[in-house]
Each structure stands twice: as C-alpha cells, then as structure tokens.
Amino acid sequence: MSRSASIKDVANHARVAVGTVSNVLNYPDRVSQRTKDRVLQAIDELGFVRNDAARQLRAGHSRTIGLIVLDVGNPFFTSVVRAAEDAAALQGSAVLLGDSGHDAGRESNYIDLFQEQRVQGLLISPVGDVTERLDQLRERGVPTVLVDRLADEAKYSSVSVDDDAGGYLAARHLLDTGRRRLAFVGGPTSIRQVEDRLQGAQRAVAEVPDASLEILDSAGQTVLAGRGVGDQLVRRAAGELPDGVFCANDLLALGVMQSLTMLHTLRIPEDIALIGYDDIDFAVSAVVPLSSIRQPTEALGRTAIELLAEELDSDKPRHRAVIFTPELVVRQSTAGPEGSSAETRSGSSEEAAATAG
Amino acid sequence: MSRSASIKDVANHARVAVGTVSNVLNYPDRVSQRTKDRVLQAIDELGFVRNDAARQLRAGHSRTIGLIVLDVGNPFFTSVVRAAEDAAALQGSAVLLGDSGHDAGRESNYIDLFQEQRVQGLLISPVGDVTERLDQLRERGVPTVLVDRLADEAKYSSVSVDDDAGGYLAARHLLDTGRRRLAFVGGPTSIRQVEDRLQGAQRAVAEVPDASLEILDSAGQTVLAGRGVGDQLVRRAAGELPDGVFCANDLLALGVMQSLTMLHTLRIPEDIALIGYDDIDFAVSAVVPLSSIRQPTEALGRTAIELLAEELDSDKPRHRAVIFTPELVVRQSTAGPEGSSAETRSGSSEEAAATAG
DNA sequence: CCGATTCTTTGAATCGTTTCATTGTTACGA
DNA sequence: TCGTAACAATGAAACGATTCAAAGAATCGG
Numbered sequence: 124m125s126r127s128a129s130i131k132d133v134a135n136h137a138r139v140a141v142g143t144v145s146n147v148l149n150y151p152d153r154v155s156q157r158t159k160d161r162v163l164q165a166i167d168e169l170g171f172v173r174n175d176a177a178r179q180l181r182a183g184h185s186r187t188i189g190l191i192v193l194d195v196g197n198p199f200f201t202s203v204v205r206a207a208e209d210a211a212a213l214q215g216s217a218v219l220l221g222d223s224g225h226d227a228g229r230e231s232n233y234i235d236l237f238q239e240q241r242v243q244g245l246l247i248s249p250v251g252d253v254t255e256r257l258d259q260l261r262e263r264g265v266p267t268v269l270v271d272r273l274a275d276e277a278k279y280s281s282v283s284v285d286d287d288a289g290g291y292l293a294a295r296h297l298l299d300t301g302r303r304r305l306a307f308v309g310g311p312t313s314i315r316q317v318e319d320r321l322q323g324a325q326r327a328v329a330e331v332p333d334a335s336l337e338i339l340d341s342a343g344q345t346v347l348a349g350r351g352v353g354d355q356l357v358r359r360a361a362g363e364l365p366d367g368v369f370c371a372n373d374l375l376a377l378g379v380m381q382s383l384t385m386l387h388t389l390r391i392p393e394d395i396a397l398i399g400y401d402d403i404d405f406a407v408s409a410v411v412p413l414s415s416i417r418q419p420t421e422a423l424g425r426t427a428i429e430l431l432a433e434e435l436d437s438d439k440p441r442h443r444a445v446i447f448t449p450e451l452v453v454r455q456s457t458a459g460p461e462g463s464s465a466e467t468r469s470g471s472s473e474e475a476a477a478t479a480g
Numbered sequence: 481m482s483r484s485a486s487i488k489d490v491a492n493h494a495r496v497a498v499g500t501v502s503n504v505l506n507y508p509d510r511v512s513q514r515t516k517d518r519v520l521q522a523i524d525e526l527g528f529v530r531n532d533a534a535r536q537l538r539a540g541h542s543r544t545i546g547l548i549v550l551d552v553g554n555p556f557f558t559s560v561v562r563a564a565e566d567a568a569a570l571q572g573s574a575v576l577l578g579d580s581g582h583d584a585g586r587e588s589n590y591i592d593l594f595q596e597q598r599v600q601g602l603l604i605s606p607v608g609d610v611t612e613r614l615d616q617l618r619e620r621g622v623p624t625v626l627v628d629r630l631a632d633e634a635k636y637s638s639v640s641v642d643d644d645a646g647g648y649l650a651a652r653h654l655l656d657t658g659r660r661r662l663a664f665v666g667g668p669t670s671i672r673q674v675e676d677r678l679q680g681a682q683r684a685v686a687e688v689p690d691a692s693l694e695i696l697d698s699a700g701q702t703v704l705a706g707r708g709v710g711d712q713l714v715r716r717a718a719g720e721l722p723d724g725v726f727c728a729n730d731l732l733a734l735g736v737m738q739s740l741t742m743l744h745t746l747r748i749p750e751d752i753a754l755i756g757y758d759d760i761d762f763a764v765s766a767v768v769p770l771s772s773i774r775q776p777t778e779a780l781g782r783t784a785i786e787l788l789a790e791e792l793d794s795d796k797p798r799h800r801a802v803i804f805t806p807e808l809v810v811r812q813s814t815a816g817p818e819g820s821s822a823e824t825r826s827g828s829s830e831e832a833a834a835t836a837g
Numbered sequence: 838c839c840g841a842t843t844c845t846t847t848g849a850a851t852c853g854t855t856t857c858a859t860t861g862t863t864a865c866g867a
Numbered sequence: 868t869c870g871t872a873a874c875a876a877t878g879a880a881a882c883g884a885t886t887c888a889a890a891g892a893a894t895c896g897g
Contacts, residue, residue, distance in 0.1 A: 127620045129853055140877045145855055155875060170616065175596040176542065177853035180533040180882050195561070201553035205579065217593050220577045222562065236574050239532040259527065263484045346765035381767050387744065405762065408703035410738050486883055497847045502885055512845060534883035537852050838897100845892070851885085862875070867868100 128169040137165035148173065179241065188431065189237035191221040191230060191247045192270070198403055199420055200248070203270065206424025207246060214432060216243065227251030238265070244431040246270050254278075266434035268427045273444060280430040280442040282423050286316050289416045289449040290323025293369045293398050296414070296451055298331050300459040302367030302396055306337040308352050308379060309371030310344045317344075317371045320400060324369055337365060341375055349378020356395075357386055366395060367457075373399035373406050376413055380456070384410055396457040412454035419447045485526040494522035505530070536598065545788065546594035548578040548587060548604045549627070555760055556777055557605070560627065563781030564603060571789060573600065584608030595622070601788040603627050611635075623791035625784045630801060637787040637799040639780050643673050646773045646806040647680025650726045650755050653771070653808055655688050657816040659724030659753055663694040665709050665736060666728030667701045674701075674728045677757060681726055694722060698732055706735020713752075714743055723752060724814075730756035730763050733770055737813070741767055753814040769811035776804045 134141045139158060146153045147162040154162070165171075179185040188211055192200040208218045219242065221233035230250045237245060238260065245260065247253070248270040257267045257279070267279055274281035297305055307324050309317040321338070328336040339355075341348040349370060356364065356379070370376035376399030383389045383397075391397050391411045399406060402417035426445050434442070491498045496515060503510045504519045511519070522528075536542040545568055549557040565575045576599065578590035587607045594602060595617065602617065604610070605627040614624045614636070624636055631638035654662055664681050666674040678695070685693040696712070698705040706727060713721065713736070727733035733756030740746045740754075748754050748768045756763060759774035783802050791799070 130855095131853075141854080142856080142878065143876055146876085149855075153875075158875080170620075172592075172595050174537070174598060174853050176533045176537040176598060177882090178855075180531070180537050180853080180884090181855045183882070185533065195552050196555060196558040198553060204552065205581070208579070212589075222565070224562070232569075235529075238529050241531060241533060263527075346762070350765075378765070384742070385767060405703070408707075408735070410742055487885095488883075498884080499848065499886080500846060503846085506885075510845075515845080531883055534852090535885075537854090537883080538885050540852070840897100841895085843892100843894075845890100847890075848887100850887095852883105854882090856881085857879100858877105859879105860875100860877070862873100864873080865871090867870090 127174075128171045129174070130171070132169055133162065133165045133171050136169060137161045183241075184243055185241050186215060187217045187219050187240065187242050188428070189219050189221065189233070189240075189242040189245045189247075190270075191223055191233050191237075191245070191249075193223055193225050193248050193250060195220070195222040199271075199401065199418065202420035203424040203427075206421040207428050208424075210425040210428035214428070216428075223248075223250050225250050231256070234260075244268070244435060246427045246431065248272065266431060268430045268434075270423065270427050273446065274442075276442050276444045278442065280434060281444045282427045282430065282447070283444070284418045284423070284447045284449055286319035286449075287323035287326070289400060289418070290320035290325075290369070291327045292323070292449065292451045293320075293400065293416050294324035294327035294336070295330075296453070296457060297367035297369060297396055297398060298327060298334055300367075300396065300457060302365075303331070303334045304337070304365045305334065305367045305369060306339050306365035307369050307371070308339045308341050308349065308375050310341050310348070310375075314344075320369075320371050341371075344372055344374060346374045346378040346381070349375035349380075350382050351378070353379040353382025357382055357388060364389075364395065368395055368397050370397070370399045373401045373403045373413060373415055375399065376415070376456075377405060377409055380409060380411060380413065391456050392458050398457050402452050406452075407454065409456070411456045414454045414457040415452050416449045417452050418449045422447055485528045486531070487528070489526055490519065490522045490528050493526060494518045540598075541600055542598050543572060544574045544576050544597065544599050545785070546576050546578065546590070546597070546599040546602045546604075547627075548580055548590050548594075548602070548606075550580055550582050550605050550607060552577070552579040556628075556758065556775065559777035560781040560784075563778040564785050565781075567782040567785035571785070573785075580605075580607050582607050588613070591617075601625070601792060603784045603788065605629065623788060625787045625791075627780065627784050630803065631799075633799050633801045635799065637791060638801045639784045639787065639804070640801070641775045641780070641804045641806055643676035643806075644680035644683070646757060646775070647677035647682075647726070648684045649680070649806065649808045650677075650757065650773050651681035651684035651693070652687075653810070653814060654724035654726060654753055654755060655684060655691055657724075657753060657814060659722075660688070660691045661694070661722045662691065662724045662726060663696050663722035664726050664728070665696045665698050665706065665732050667698050667705070667732075671701075677728050698728075701729055701731060703731045703735040703738070706732035706737075707739050708735070710736040710739025714739055714745060721746075721752065725752055725754050727754070727756045730758045730760045730770060730772055732756065733772070733813075734762060734766055737766060737768060737770065748813050749815050755814050759809050763809075764811065766813070768813045771811045771814040772809050773806045774809050775806045779804055 130141050130144045134144050144162055147159050190207055194200055211218045223230035227250045234256055244265060245267045260267060269279050269281035271283055272281060273283045307321050309321060312318045325336055328334045339352050341352050376397055380397060383391060389395055398414040400416045402415040406413040406415045430443060487498050487501050491501050501519055504516055547564055551557055568575045580587035584607045591613050601622060602624045626636050626638035628640055629638060630640045662685060664678050666678060669675045682693055685691045696709050698709050733754055737754055740748055746752055755771040757773045759772040763770040763772045787800060
C-alpha cells in the first residue's frame with residue numbers, strides 16, 4: 124500500500140541476489156531461464172516498478188532531454204515537439220517539455236529545473252540572452268541544440284528554417300503565375316523572420332525585369348491587422364492595386380482575404396492572388412483555400428534530437444547548423460488564369476541543406 | 481568540465497561537513513551567518529547544482545506532477561496546462577507534460593514513465609480505459625485527478641465542465657434575443673460533449689412555448705463540415721430557415737458563417753444569429769465576430785492541482801468532483817435587433833459548483 | 838567560575854539501483 | 868577422473884542528498 128517494492132524486495136521474494144534482479148532487467152542474456160522466470164514472476168507479483176531516481180543517481184545522468192519552446196499553443200512548436208518526442212522515444216529517451224511563453228523568467232526556471240534533473244541535453248528556442256547559461260551547461264557536458272534559431276557553429280548546433288528562401292518561394296510563385304505588381308504585408312521588420320521573408324521576396328522580384336514589390340506595413344501579425352491592410356486596399360483605385368499579395372504569415376493573409384471577399388468588389392485569385400506563410404490548419408479551410416509556405420516542422424524536431432545525439436556520442440565538440448528549406452503549398456488563392464484546382468506541393472522535399480562546422 | 485560538483489565537493493571547498501551544506505540549502509536558519517557565507521561562496525565558485533535524483537531517492541518521491549492531455553495543440557488543453565503549471569509552481573512542484581495524442585499506447589507509455597519517475601500525483605485526460613492502472617497507482621499512494629471528465633467520486637477526484645449548462649446558455653441566449661426557430665449543428669451525438677450540449681439546448685427550448693429546435697447533423701467537427709451544413713441552409717426557401725443557429729464548436733460555426741456570408745443573401749446576425757462553442761482565438765476575428773461559449777480552462781487546470789494537493793495532504797481517500805459552468809461571450813454574430821456592439825460576458829464567474837464525495 | 842541552556846556543527850546511516858570482482862556451478866575434452 | 872573453460876549468481880561498494888543523534892561551542896544567570 125504505502126511504500127512500493129524495491130529491487131531488494133524482489134530479490135528476497137525470488138530468493139536470489141539483488142545483482143541478479145538487476146541483470147534480469149538490464150542484461151537478460153546473462154541470466155539462466157529458470158532464474159529469469161522466478162524473478163519475472165516476483166516482479167509481477169509485487170508490482171515492482173524501477174525507481175528512476177536511483178537508477179540515474181548511479182548512472183550520473185538521466186535518460187531525459189529538456190525541450191523549451193516559446194509557446195506550446197503555436198502549431199509550429201506543437202508539431203516540432205511531437206516530432207522530437209517521437210525521435211527521442213526511438214533512442215530510448217523521454218522529453219521533458221517546458222513552455223517559456225516568451226518569458227525569460229520562465230525560461231530560466233526551466234533551465235534550472237532541467238539542470239537539477241540532470242537532463243542529457245537541451246533543445247531550446249530561446250527568449251532572452253541565455254548564451255551564458257548554455258555555455259555553462261556545455262562545460263558540464265550538457266550539450267544544447269538551438270531550435271528555430273541559427274547559431275554560431277563554433278559554439279552550438281542548431282536547426283532552423285531559411286526564411287529568405289521561403290520569401291523567395293512565395294514571391295517567385297506569384298511571378299510564375301503571371302503576377303507583376305506584388306505587395307508584401309508584414310509587421311515590423313525588426314522581427315527577423317519578417318525581415319528575412321521580405322528580403323527573399325525582394326530577391327525574387329529583382330529577377331524579373333518588369334516586376335515591382337510594394338511594402339505594406341501591418342500593425343502586428345494578427346487577423347485584425349491583416350484586415351486593416353485589406354481595408355486600405357479595397358479603397359484604392361483599380362489601377363493602383365497589386366495583383367499579387369504575399370503576407371508574412373497566414374493570419375495576416377486571412378485578414379486580408381476577409382476584407383477583399385467581404386465587399387465582393389475584388390475576387391481572389393482572379394483580381395488579386397494571395398499567399399501566406401506557415402500553412403496553419405485554417406489555411407485549407409478558408410473561404411478561398413489559401414496558398415502558403417509550409418515549414419518542415421517534423422524534420423526540425425527530429426533533426427534537433429539527432430544533432431543532440433551526435434554531440435552526446437562523440438565527445439569532440441563538433442557542431443552543425445542545419446538549415447531547412449520550406450516548401451510551397453499551392454491552393455486556390457493563387458490559382459493561375461487557367462485555374463487548375465488541385466492542391467500542389469513543391470519546393471524542398473524536407474532535405475536538409477546541412478553545413479559542417 | 482566533466483563531472484559536476486557534489487555537495488561533498490562543496491563541503492571540502494568550504495571546510496565544513498556535508499550536513500552543514502545541506503542545512504544551508506534546506507534550513508538556512510540553523511546555520512550561522514559566517515558559515516553560511518563560506519558555503520554559499522563555495523557553491524558559487526564550484527557552480528554547484530543540486531542533484532535532484534539523489535534528493536528524491538532519499539525523499540522517496542519527486543517534486544513533480546504528471547499531466548497527460550489528449551492534445552497539446554488544442555487551445556483548450558494548452559490553457560489548462562499553463563494554468564496547472566502555474567498553480568503547481570506556487571506549491572513548489574513542477575509539471576511533467578505528456579501528450580497522448582488520443583493514442584492509448586502513448587498514454588500508457590507516459591503512465592509508465594511517470595511511475596518510474598515516482599511523480600507525486602497524476603492529472604489525466606484519459607483516452608483508453610486506464611482505470612486499472614489508476615487503481616494500481618492509487619494503491620501505491622499516487623493519487624490521480626481526472627481532467628475534463630466526470631469521475632465516480634467514490635474513486636477519483638475530477639474537474640470537468642458542464643456541457644449541458646453550456647448548451648443551455650447558448651440556446652437561452654438566442655431565445656433571449658428574440659429568435660424562435662433554432663437549429664443545432666453538431667457531429668455524431670455519440671460524442672458525449674456534443675450530446676450534452678444538444679441536451680442543454682433542448683432544455684432551453686422546451687422552456688419557451690413557441691420555440692423549436694431543428695437538428696442538423698454535421699459530418700465531423702471541422703470548418704469544412706460546417707460549410708457543408710451552411711451550403712444546405714442557403715439553398716432553402718426563406719420560410720424554412722432557422723433564425724438562430726447553435727454550433728457544437730467554433731470551427732463548425734466558422735464554416736457555417738463562411739457559407740452564409742459568401743453568397744451575401746443572408747446576413748449575420750440580422751437574418752440568422754450564430755453562436756459557437758469553445759471561444760477559440762479565431763472567434764473574435766471572424767468576418768462577423770462570433771459569439772461563443774467559453775470554458776473556464778484556467779480554473780480547470782488550477783483546480784486540478786488543488787484537488788491533487790488535497791489528496792496528498794490528507795491520507796483519507798476523500799474525493800471531489802468539481803464541475804464548472806461555462807460562460808457566454810456575446811459578440812456581433814448574435815447581436816439583437818437593437819444591435820449593441822460591445823463584447824459582453826455573462827454566466828458563470830468561474831465559481832465551482834462543487835460536491836463532496 | 839560553574840552548570841545549565843541554547844545554538845552550531847558533525848558525520849554515519851539511508852534511499853534503490855548498477856557495477857564488477859569474486860565465488861560457485863556445470864560441462865567437456867583429454 | 869582431472870583440469871579448464873564457460874556460464875551463473877553473489878553481494879559489497881558507489882552514486883549524492885538528507886536526516887538525526889550526538890558532540891562541541893557559545894551564552895547566561897547566579
């Protein structure tokens with residue numbers, strides 16, 4: 124009832140030594156069948172469950188990996204988390220999940236907690252400046268992999284997504300389907316992601332002689348901010364309108380779509396093609412299914428675990444920064460004049476453009 | 481570099497006994513200022529961090545609480561998780577989060593893991609039939625609180641939300657704003673939540689003599705399923721239309737809204753009032769801001785931790801089932817003829833309708 | 838200055854598992 | 868039958884923190 128059975132209880136019950144019970148659990152081959160049966164039966168009868176604390180005290184480290192994300196509610200991270208958990212499970216580790224909620228204090232608390240738990244390694248999508256903490260951890264033999272952030276390869280491994288390439292992909296797609304007067308809708312360019320996506324788009328536009336790119340600053344990254352931009356667009360004279368709009372994320376794109384379709388003066392995609400970024404669940408079920416740029420979240424999570432495993436295996440401090448290329452998901456909102464309606468994906472096939480450090 | 485400092489290293493470095501270091505950490509009042517200073521300095525110089533495994537081996541239990549949810553990506557659970565983490569932090573515990581993803585296998589793995597970790601207690605939103613496992617845990621002194629599921633008070637504490645009351649609240653609101661020909665849109669009534677919400681709505685309708693409630697079966701709980709139902713509605717003759725529609729969740733409601741607003745033949749809320757359930761983030765930024773029923777997720781998470789604490793404190797097996805009442809959030813999609821536009825909340829003030837077991 | 842009291846500090850024992858040198862057992866070829 | 872492998876089982880030591888009885892130091896009143 125109260126105290127749960129220990130390996131010693133099992134040993135007594137099966138009339139063997141504690142070492143033998145341990146061998147049954149960890150090296151079954153070393154134990155004869157007869158003994159093994161007796162021990163297993165005792166385990167079953169007593170309902171013995173290994174005490175992980177004792178185990179990891181002896182081992183010197185746990186079999187868990189810490190993962191700190193900015194926001195578990197964000198589908199991007201949710202997907203990364205799930206992939207990381209699955210990949211970790213394959214190699215016999217469990218993931219301890221922490222949600223910093225963009226709060227440096229919570230982030231720091233989780234690092235403390237994980238350090239006390241002696242996690243094998245840490246995956247983190249940092250909020251504040253944690254380089255000092257991470258350096259300290261590395262010195263103690265706890266490697267870190269940065270997630271969704273490009274790191275200095277001299278110091279850390281990292282997995283990230285090439286936002287410039289994503290921006291290029293989006294703009295290029297609008298150009299490929301015949302649009303020339305493009306517009307970029309995005310929040311403050313102080314956000315790195317927004318900046319990079321814009322830069323990629325500009326790169327694509329520069330490749331086509333008669334193409335132009337207008338920048339429409341949005342007050343944030345929400346549906347409402349998008350609607351604000353959309354409302355401005357519908358008030359313009361026909362000649363002043365863009366014919367292709369690229370939004371820095373899907374929420375903005377959905378807001379723009381709401382404005383344009385609400386008044387029914389402009390049609391998507393005939394008058395204006397629209398493409399977003401992130402490929403959230405809502406994109407496919409928008410009034411006009413939204414084209415978007417999908418980030419390889421599963422690959423991010425999986426690769427982060429793999430990079431961590433690499434660092435754990437070899438004791439040489441060899442770091443790698445793996446950069447993924449996002450992929451284009453074509454739906455109705457950017458259908459060409461001929462209007463093929465099937466959903467299409469193209470672009471990266473989740474292959475890593477890896478570089479060695 | 482390699483091995484991290486232990487309490488013994490600290491003791492040597494500060495020239496005191498290990499017990500003294502432990503006292504500095506756990507009972508600072510017992511130690512003189514001089515000694516304390518020396519020890520703290522040693523801790524700082526060596527970068528000592530407590531080894532939680534050793535601590536909990538000695539203590540016999542950890543300072544963590546296991547939490548297994550059906551889907552971390554679901555905003556409902558995300559919010560519950562965050563509240564539970566905060567409440568646990570207040571009492572000095574940490575939450576280990578597991579995402580079963582509606583998979584009984586993953587759920588079982590997490591129970592195993594948490595049992596090996598010797599968690600203090602378990603909060604679970606179960607997928608499969610885990611009563612046997614939970615009984616076993618209870619016998620070993622690991623209490624469980626069921627989350628978002630009403631439990632037999634003889635065996636477990638639980639926190640849940642009264643879906644019948646939510647359904648009543650939604651329908652009642654439509655009736656209160658003058659609608660009489662109501663329709664309920666929902667997936668298979670085999671889902672308990674859907675069933676209960678419908679029942680609550682029927683109860684409300686039965687209270688008003690000339691009111692009626694039509695049931696529109698949807699093929700699922702998605703935006704697309706909602707659009708399917710909406711498409712059927714717009715094809716009806718004007719006289720056959722409901723004037724108030726209650727959807728079993730917000731996704732369905734958004735789908736219905738898309739259909740109705742797309743063709744611009746029916747206006748929301750003038751021709752048809754629309755209300756959803758869950759109050760997801762998108763509700764407020766829909767083309768017509770969507771009225772909805774909000775579940776007190778924070779209270780769920782917080783209360784679950786509190787009930788667990790109760791069970792841990794007293795060793796008498798006294799269980800409680802706490803049932804929360806959801807609240808109505810009024811937005812434009814159900815605005816009355818006079819059309820007050822402000823967002824209003826009413827209904828439960830997050831107070832628990834508790835019953836003792 | 839002494840004995841009593843309170844305040845500090847000590848260090849061995851303990852938690853449950855794994856490891857590993859040692860001992861005990863069995864089997865087999867010569 | 869003996870010597871030697873190969874195989875099984877043993878149990879003490881170690882991991883690092885906490886606890887607690889006991890020893891030691893400081894303080895105080897008389």
